[in-house]
Amino acid sequence: EKGTYPHFMLKEIDEQPFVIRKIIQKYQDDHDNIKLDSEVRQAMLDTDRVYIIAAGTSYHAGLVGKQFIEKLANVPVEVHIASEFSYNMPLLSEKPLFVFISQSGETADSRSVLVRIKELGHPSLTITNVPGSTLSREANYTLHLHAGPEIAVASTKAYTAQIAVLAILAVDTAQAKGIDLSFDPLQELGIVASVMESLTDQKEEFEEIAKEFFSETRNAFYIGRGMDYFIVQEASLKLKEISYIQAEGFAGGELKHGTIALIEEGTPVIALSTQANVNYSIRGNVQEVAARGAKTCIISIEGLEQESDTFVLPHVHELLTPLVSVVPMQLLAYYAALHRECDVDKPRNLAKSVTVE
Numbered sequence: 001e002k003g004t005y006p007h008f009m010l011k012e013i014d015e016q017p018f019v020i021r022k023i024i025q026k027y028q029d030d031h032d033n034i035k036l037d038s039e040v041r042q043a044m045l046d047t048d049r050v051y052i053i054a055a056g057t058s059y060h061a062g063l064v065g066k067q068f069i070e071k072l073a074n075v076p077v078e079v080h081i082a083s084e085f086s087y088n089m090p091l092l093s094e095k096p097l098f099v100f101i102s103q104s105g106e107t108a109d110s111r112s113v114l115v116r117i118k119e120l121g122h123p124s125l126t127i128t129n130v131p132g133s134t135l136s137r138e139a140n141y142t143l144h145l146h147a148g149p150e151i152a153v154a155s156t157k158a159y160t161a162q163i164a165v166l167a168i169l170a171v172d173t174a175q176a177k178g179i180d181l182s183f184d185p186l187q188e189l190g191i192v193a194s195v196m197e198s199l200t201d202q203k204e205e206f207e208e209i210a211k212e213f214f215s216e217t218r219n220a221f222y223i224g225r226g227m228d229y230f231i232v233q234e235a236s237l238k239l240k241e242i243s244y245i246q247a248e249g250f251a252g253g254e255l256k257h258g259t260i261a262l263i264e265e266g267t268p269v270i271a272l273s274t275q276a277n278v279n280y281s282i283r284g285n286v287q288e289v290a291a292r293g294a295k296t297c298i299i300s301i302e303g304l305e306q307e308s309d310t311f312v313l314p315h316v317h318e319l320l321t322p323l324v325s326v327v328p329m330q331l332l333a334y335y336a337a338l339h340r341e342c343d344v345d346k347p348r349n350l351a352k353s354v355t356v357e
């Protein structure tokens with residue numbers, strides 16, 4: 001039930017801090033260490049390459065998950081769009097592990113990959129919000145997202161839950177391999193939950209930005225580099241699907257290779273800068289588009305901020321920034337859709353779970 005909320009989407013955005021805390025609780029043992037199914041741990045130790053298969057927002061979570069698994073656990077990862085993988089299977093490594101990410105666990109494109117790789121005899125893990133779902137039943141192992149029912153077609157809390165569970169999986173694998181991590185992941189996730197709360201408490205700020213940038217426009221661009229590039233792809237999908245604004249998320253460095261031709265007087269460009277190694281260069285990209293007439297806005301993070309930034313996110317561990325930087329993006333899309341009088345929870349032409357290929 002929506003309770004006092006006008007839309008499920010807004011309720012689900014607000015639930016994210018609770019979901020992260022629930023995940024911490026569910027994946028923590030009595031000594032505050034990570035608790036994970038030992039079979040899943042073994043599968044991660046046995047594989048020489050993880051193949052993440054997903055669609056839409058879950059695919060975007062997979063892009064972030066790849067960073068965690070490669071950087072923390074030192075296991076190579078490929079991320080594939082399910083519908084592409086089915087018809088164009090890449091060369092597989094000797095000991096692949098397939099990880100299906102799916103809120104509903106019913107996405108037909110992902111299921112057809114699962115059927116195919118089972119025929120080939122490869123092991124599979126499903127990360128889902130619905131443990132009894134098809135993808136969960138048919139895979140060898142399941143990790144549960146514990147996000148509670150997600151009703152709005154636009155996925156929000158499932159995305160952040162997916163990222164949190166992928167972080168836990170990566171850290172668990174790293175620890176099992178004896179890799180020394182210099183941070184306490186569950187404690188850092190606790191900080192993330194508090195920061196998420198502070199962001200959902202500042203909705204008016206994002207409503208104002210949405211009004212200013214998205215009330216009139218036909219198109220919009222989001223730019224980011226490194227980890228932020230994955231978040232801007234999710235930001236643009238959110239905006240497209242519920243507000244029907246033509247939006248794209250670009251890698252900042254790619255603009256000059258073609259996209260910058262689209263910038264006109266007043267084109268909205270939202271930039272995200274949460275990563276120290278690209279802070280300088282993404283700001284350069286903002287200047288390039290501003291010089292060609294774009295209306296720009298920078299969302300940055302404490303420690304990297306500049307005075308002119310539109311919003312500065314509170315500090316969290318650098319790898320976990322997606323969990324907090326996506327919240328403003330979700331709220332921007334929500335308010336853009338609201339002010340354009342779109343059907344926020346049930347956008348046209350879309351279904352909550354896509355059970356046809």
Ligand code: M6R
Nearest residue numbers: 056057058102103104107154155
């Ligand atoms: O249930 P799934 O996670 O497998 O769904 C995948 C996509 O259909 C889904 O994420 C879709 O892109 C959302 N509507 C995005 O908000």
